Amino acid sequence: MTVVVIATHSPKWESEGKALAADLQAALGPTALRVEHIGSTSIPGMDAKPIFDLQVSVSDLDTAEQPLSAVLPELGFSDTTYFHDHVPAGYGDSPDAWRKRLWMRRDSVHPDVNLHIRQAGSPGERFALLFRDWFRAHPAAVPAYVEFKRSLAAIVADSATYTEVKNPVVDLVIVMAEEWARRTGWRP
Structure with a gap:
């Protein structure tokens, strides 16, 4: 069980x-x-789990697997069995459209990193960038989201539950972010 620290x-x-x-x-x-x-660590003013999330965009997930598997372990990363992103409510996409690979680095020498490998142009790639850019453009929304995350972390026992409960709130943020993207012409 991993306790959530914000x-x-x-x-x-x-x-x-x-x-x-x-x-x-x-x-x-x-x-x-x-x-x-x-x-969250990419958003000014956002309190966060002290883990950097990085996104690697590749032309094809299957083709990229071999070269990534050759390099990432040398950099201290471990592959996980996590193969899909959460599909936000209302998106209606096939879960296959949200495929990804997740590598993690947890050691005492380097900063902790979650490395999300996504296909360029995929909904998951776009979602991650839209979430970040919407909060960057709306700093007044950051304190409320921080309060939600802190309150949630205080009452759940583990990281998996934290993520499961947080996902529908992220879905609500994305509804606003999608409207902002349409209105402003935002593109990843």
Whole structure:
């Protein structure tokens, strides 16, 4: 059982996330079309689990598996059995459209990282960037989301339950974010 710890936002997270993304981009070479810092640590003012979420966009998940499997363990990452993102309510996509690979790094030498490998142009790739960019464009929404996360972390016993309960709230945020994307012409 993994207890959820929400850390106070650190202004260093932005530069640390960019550095981690740049290092991974260099290590993965052309397999990684792009590497982005996503998730709560990428959002100014957002308290978060002290784990960096990075997204690696690849041209094809199956083709990328072999080169990623050759490089990522050397960088301290372990493969997981996590193969799909949560499909937000109302999206109606096949779960296959939300395929991904998740690698994790947890050691005492490097920052903790969740590495999300997604196919370029997939709904999951877009979702992660939209979530980040909507909060960046709406800093007034950050404190309410932080309060929700802190309250939830205080009452659930483990990370899996935390994520399961948080997903419908993220779905509500994405409803607003999708409207903002339509209105502003946002593109990933």
